[in-house]
Amino acid sequence: MVVYLDNNATTCVDPAVLDAMLPYLRDFYGNPSSMHSFGGQVGAALENARAEVAALLGAEDTEIVFNSCGSEGNNTAIHAALAAQPEKRHIITTQVEHPAILSVCKHLEKKGYTVTYLSVDGTGQIDLMELEAAITGGTALVTMMMANNETGVVFPVEAAGAIAKSYGATFHVDAVQAVGKLPINLSNSTIDMLTLSGHKLHAPKGIGALYVRRGFRFRPFLLGGHQERGRRAGTQNVAGIVALGKAAAIARQHLPSVLQEAALRDTLETGLLQTIPDCEVNGGGSPRLPNTSNIGFKYIEGEAILYMLNREGICASSGSACTSGSLEPSHVLTSMGLPYTILHGSIRFSLSRFTTVAEVNHVLQVMPGIVRRLREMSPFNNDQADWLQGRDLVNQH
Amino acid sequence: MWDYSEKVLDLFYNPVNQGAIEPTDEADTATVFGEVGSIACGDALRLHLKIKPSTDTILDARFQTFGCTSAIASSSALTELVKGKTLDEALTVTNHEIADYLGGLPEAKMHCSVMGQEALEAAINNYRGIVTEHHEEDEGVLVCSCFGITEPRIRRVIRENSLTTVEQVTNYVKAGGGCGTCLANIEDILLEALAEQASAPTKVAADIAINAAAAAPAATSASATYPPATAANLTTVQKVLFIQQVLEEEIRPVLVADGGDVELHDVEGDRVLVRLKGACSSCSSSAETLKTAIEAQLKERVLPTLEVTAV
Numbered sequence: 001m002v003v004y005l006d007n008n009a010t011t012c013v014d015p016a017v018l019d020a021m022l023p024y025l026r027d028f029y030g031n032p033s034s035m036h037s038f039g040g041q042v043g044a045a046l047e048n049a050r051a052e053v054a055a056l057l058g059a060e061d062t063e064i065v066f067n068s069c070g071s072e073g074n075n076t077a078i079h080a081a082l083a084a085q086p087e088k089r090h091i092i093t094t095q096v097e098h099p100a101i102l103s104v105c106k107h108l109e110k111k112g113y114t115v116t117y118l119s120v121d122g123t124g125q126i127d128l129m130e131l132e133a134a135i136t137g138g139t140a141l142v143t144m145m146m147a148n149n150e151t152g153v154v155f156p157v158e159a160a161g162a163i164a165k166s167y168g169a170t171f172h173v174d175a176v177q178a179v180g181k182l183p184i185n186l187s188n189s190t191i192d193m194l195t196l197s198g199h200k201l202h203a204p205k206g207i208g209a210l211y212v213r214r215g216f217r218f219r220p221f222l223l224g225g226h227q228e229r230g231r232r233a234g235t236q237n238v239a240g241i242v243a244l245g246k247a248a249a250i251a252r253q254h255l256p257s258v259l260q261e262a263a264l265r266d267t268l269e270t271g272l273l274q275t276i277p278d279c280e281v282n283g284g285g286s287p288r289l290p291n292t293s294n295i296g297f298k299y300i301e302g303e304a305i306l307y308m309l310n311r312e313g314i315c316a317s318s319g320s321a322c323t324s325g326s327l328e329p330s331h332v333l334t335s336m337g338l339p340y341t342i343l344h345g346s347i348r349f350s351l352s353r354f355t356t357v358a359e360v361n362h363v364l365q366v367m368p369g370i371v372r373r374l375r376e377m378s379p380f381n382n383d384q385a386d387w388l389q390g391r392d393l394v395n396q397h
Numbered sequence: 398m399w400d401y402s403e404k405v406l407d408l409f410y411n412p413v414n415q416g417a418i419e420p421t422d423e424a425d426t427a428t429v430f431g432e433v434g435s436i437a438c439g440d441a442l443r444l445h446l447k448i449k450p451s452t453d454t455i456l457d458a459r460f461q462t463f464g465c466t467s468a469i470a471s472s473s474a475l476t477e478l479v480k481g482k483t484l485d486e487a488l489t490v491t492n493h494e495i496a497d498y499l500g501g502l503p504e505a506k507m508h509c510s511v512m513g514q515e516a517l518e519a520a521i522n523n524y525r526g527i528v529t530e531h532h533e534e535d536e537g538v539l540v541c542s543c544f545g546i547t548e549p550r551i552r553r554v555i556r557e558n559s560l561t562t563v564e565q566v567t568n569y570v571k572a573g574g575g576c577g578t579c580l581a582n583i584e585d586i587l588l589e590a591l592a593e594q595a596s597a598p599t600k601v602a603a604d605i606a607i608n609a610a611a612a613a614p615a616a617t618s619a620s621a622t623y624p625p626a627t628a629a630n631l632t633t634v635q636k637v638l639f640i641q642q643v644l645e646e647e648i649r650p651v652l653v654a655d656g657g658d659v660e661l662h663d664v665e666g667d668r669v670l671v672r673l674k675g676a677c678s679s680c681s682s683s684a685e686t687l688k689t690a691i692e693a694q695l696k697e698r699v700l701p702t703l704e705v706t707a708v
Contacts, residue, residue, distance in 0.1 A: 301439060303465035307409060310398075328543070328575045329439065340437040377415050377469060379443040379461035380436060395420035395428045 003314045003359040007200075008149050008177055008292060008350035013243070014202040014250055021204070021243035032236055033227065042238050049245025053209055056248040057194070058185035065210045065231045066241050070176040071100035073195030073210040074143075076221040076232070078104050080193065080212075081141035081170035082113075083219035088140035092169070094118040094126055094155075095335040096148055101174060102331075118144075123285030124153035124336050131163050139169040146178035146194075150319055150332040150348055151283030152292025154182065161190025170216070176200055180251035181258060181289050192216050198240065202352070203247035207240030254353055262290030264360055265351050269293045271364040276371050282333060282346055291351040294319070296333075296342030300374040305347055308370040314363055319346045341380075402500035405470040412469055414459045414476035418445035425451050431520025433512050438544060438571070440464030440509070442472050444516040446479075448524060453483045460516075467499075467506040474498045475513035484521050490514065491557070492569075504568045511554065511569055540582050543575025548586060555590045563587060602690030604651040636700065637664050643698045644671070648691055659691065667702045669695060 004012065030039035032046050047061070054061045067073055078091070078101070093105055095117045105115045116134040118126050126144070135142065142164035147154045157173050164171040172193040175184065180201035186194065191213065198207035212218050212231065224233025269281060278298040297305065302318030309316055319330030328334070329343040338346075349363070401409075418428050427448045434441035440463060447457035458480050460472035474495050479487040492510035496502045502510055537549040554560065554569050563584050567573045573580045631639070641661055652658050658674040673687060692705035 299436070299463065301464050301468070304409070304469060307406075307466045311410065340439075344436070344439045377412065377461060378463040379432070379441060380463055 001313050001359075001362065003312075003362050005349040005351060005355065005359070005363065006315045006317050007352040007355075008152075008348065009317055010199045010205065011202045011352055012354060013204050014247060016250060017203055017243045017246045020246035021239040024239035024242050028238075032238060033225070045242050045245075046236060046238060049241045049248075052245040052248040052252075053196075056179065056184070056252045057196075057211055058187045058189075059211055060214060062229065063186070063211050063214055065212055065228045066236060066244070067208050067210055067228075067232050068206055068237065069208045070098070070174070070195055070197035070200075072221075073176075073197070073208050074098070074100040074172075074174055075104055076210055077172040077193040077195060078108070078141060078143060079221045080216075080218050081143075081172060082108075084170060084217045085140045085168075088138050088169075090114045090116070090136065090139045092116045092118065092131065092134055092139055092142045092164075094120065094144050096120055096124065096150075096332040097143070097145055098149060098174060098176070101143055101145075120153075120335050122336055122338070124148060124151045124283040124332070125286045126155055126160075128156065128159055128163065131160055135163060135167045135169065137167055139164075139167055141170045141172060143172040143174065146173050146175040146184075147182065147289045147292075148283070148332060149177045150330055151286075151294045151336075152177070152289035152350075153283040153286040154178070154288060158190055165190050177289060177292075180248075180255070181261075181291055183255055186211060186213070189213075198244040198247060201247050201251050203243040204240060207237055207244045209244065257353075258290050261351055261353060261355070264355055264357065265291055265293050265349075267357075268349060268351075268360045268363060269295070271360075272367055275364065275368045279371070280342065282336065282338065282342070292348065293350075294333075294346055294348045296338065297345040297347065297371050298341045299378050299380040300345045300371065302345050302347055304374055305345065305370060308374065309347075309363075309366075312362070312366045312370075314366070316350075317348050319343070319348065399466070399503050399506065401466060401470075401503070404474075404498070404500040405467055405502065408470035408473040408499070409466045412460075412473040414457075414473060414480075415461070416445075416459050417443075417461060418447050418457060418459050421447070425449055426456070427524065429520055429524040431516045431518070431523050433515045433519055434464070436463060440468045440512060442468070442512050442516045444472070444475065444513075444520045446520050446524065448484070453485070455479050455482055455484065455487055464509070464512075465506075467502055467509040468512065470499055471495055471502070471509040471513045472516075475517060479517060484524070487517060488521060490517060493558070504565065507558075507565075507569045508571050540586065541572035541575065541579045544571040546570050546572035551583060551586050552590055555587060556594070560587070561591065602686050604654075605648050605690045605694055631700070633664070637661075639699045640664060640669055640695060640703075643695060644691075647698070648694060652687070657687075659687075662708050667700065667704055669703055669705045670708050671705060673707050 024045065028042050030042045032039055032043035050061045050064045053064050067076065089112065091105060091108065091113055093101055093115065109115050118130050120126055142160060144155055144157065144160060146157050161171040170192045171190055173191050174195045176195055176197045177200060178184065179196040194211040196209050199205040218231055220231050220233065222233045227233055227236055272295060273279060276297065279295055282294040282296050306316060306318050319333045333343050333346055420428050427450050428445065429448065430443050430445045432443045443461045445459040446455055449456050458476035460476050462469050462472040478490055478494060478498055492514040495510040495513045496507065537547040540546055540548050540551055550570060551566060551572055555566065558569055560566055560569060563573060563580055566583050566587060573583050644659060644661055649659060656675055660672045660674060662670040662672045671691060688705050688707045692703065695703045695705060
């Protein structure tokens with residue numbers, strides 16, 4: 001039995017999505033830009049998909065630009081915002097963004113831009129007062145995520161967008177984790193651009209989209225052909241786009257029942273908290289995505305927990321340093337100021353609409369034993385007060 | 398997932414010697430432990446030893462580890478490696494032996510084996526009442542403030558493991574793996590250390606040549622101990638004896654003075670098999686330089702057709 005609770009990393013392709021896309025790999029291989037009906041029928045499928053994605057976001061069809069992934073969307077949005085107001089050299093983002101935002105910002109700092117990284121509090125939430133204090137007429141872009149990939153914490157994006165607008169800054173939202181999990185309506189919004197990624201909502205990897213508000217002076221990132229109304233060159237990934245369209249349609253149907261997912265997440269969370277001492281929910285004090293639970297298990301290390309879980313067929317992920325190959329624990333949890341006792345032992349469970357009660361019960365069954373076992377091995381157990389202190393190290397007879 | 402060996406996973410899921418060793422009243426028995434790491438670093442090991450003072454032997458070893466899969470497996474491997482050894486023998490256990498015991502570790506996880514070796518040193522030092530000798534040796538300018546790694550420690554790990562890239566340094570001692578601001582400093586230290594390593598065997602090789610030049614006229618004039626370089630009609634026994642003599646009198650003194658040594662292993666026709674020892678054996682670039690120097694010397698002094706191979 002594989003219990004897949006790593007849906008914020010990627011999701012399974014919905015069987016209906018796969019069925020929808022397969023003909024475009026097998027039979028309808030035409031190029032939508034071609035001047036013949038064989039290609040033309042592909043173009044129609046593409047526009048249907050665009051309409052579905054737009055409907056999920058409460059946007060207009062022409063505001064959807066298909067691309068390859070969330071990272072491309074984020075890179076493009078930052079590039080476009082800076083190109084729209086080239087005289088402005090200041091960017092505001094948060095400390096807890098995805099690397100596809102943070103790495104670009106670090107790069108731009110070297111190019112002479114100034115970047116403000118808004119802090120988060122212990123619950124993972126930003127403070128809009130800090131945004132107010134940082135923003136000026138020289139701010140080109142405010143970019144932040146709608147929901148955090150590690151903790152699921154949801155930011156007040158519309159309120160932040162209103163502040164951005166009042167200073168004439170472009171407002172971009174990385175909604176990769178939020179689309180399909182939270183209702184989004186861009187018809188009356190402060191958001192100029194919004195990034196989404198197909199594989200986080202049961203479409204395959206390699207397809208994404210960027211919402212670009214009508215009227216926004218967009219400059220393309222990828223130059224070449226006239227595809228996507230000249231906003232993203234490159235022959236479209238037709239099968240991927242059809243899949244994303246279908247995934248968006250299903251996600252829209254499913255949105256009203258997203259609370260059920262939250263109920264299952266809550267079952268998991270409260271179950272773990274009740275049966276395992278010394279653990280807490282990271283970001284628990286903030287509004288969160290309905291599918292995400294990030295729990296810190298004190299005195300043990302995340303990678304070890306993951307390998308124990310893996311042996312039980314359970315897939316989750318960790319903010320621990322050891323899993324990433326870098327040696328620093330998660331920048332998200334570190335920014336929240338969590339103590340080291342929790343930082344290294346934090347596990348993220350992320351559910352989907354395919355998660356079952358039986359799967360959650362399996363985790364509830366094995367997790368207490370895993371934590372107990374690793375704590376038995378740990379020298380800290382439940383206190384580290386005497387670690388490396390001057391004690392009687394030798395006992396001799 | 399990491400590419401862990403079967404052995405790593407086996408020792409992680411089924412660790413041996415896990416737990417503490419409680420102080421005991423048994424006669425001729427001491428218990429001690431050593432600690433490295435901290436909860437902030439993300440891994441920490443407390444190594445417990447039960448020692449028989451009359452023979453200085455490790456009777457039992459156990460571990461308590463906070464850390465990842467490979468940290469736990471490395472700790473367990475360490476306890477297996479040191480049990481039954483004398484303290485002096487145990488101190489010769491290197492992090493490489495721990496990694497080898499595990500069937501290898503991913504590069505990024507080598508610091509787990511280093512942690513094991515350091516805990517062992519800490520425990521033995523604690524037993525011997527040597528207060529943080531280890532840290533004194535490594536005391537110096539703090540390079541990596543995220544993980545508290547000093548310059549001498551970085552130099553030591555570069556030397557002991559023949560590291561050649563900054564990435565390896567991070568993998569072995571974590572330095573530079575945090576905020577990354579010290580990466581440029583680590584690179585400078587690394588380049589310096591590599592330059593020193595490269596120049597050391599070159600210097601020794603030069604010394605061999607100088608030594609030989611000084612010895613040559615004396616030897617020939619004295620009693621024709623060495624055959625003329627053109628004499629190809631040596632018996633095998635003569636050839637071996639001459640090679641041995643040149644090694645003993647002209648080459649070994651230079652190497653020994655620099656902490657190395659060489660030993661004649663075998664002679665197969667014109668192939669001279671030598672074994673580099675001590676400081677010479679740890680680093681592949683020095684081995685190559687020395688092999689060339691020894692070969693040049695033997696060609697010059699014994700037979701021009703000789704070839705030296707280090708075994």
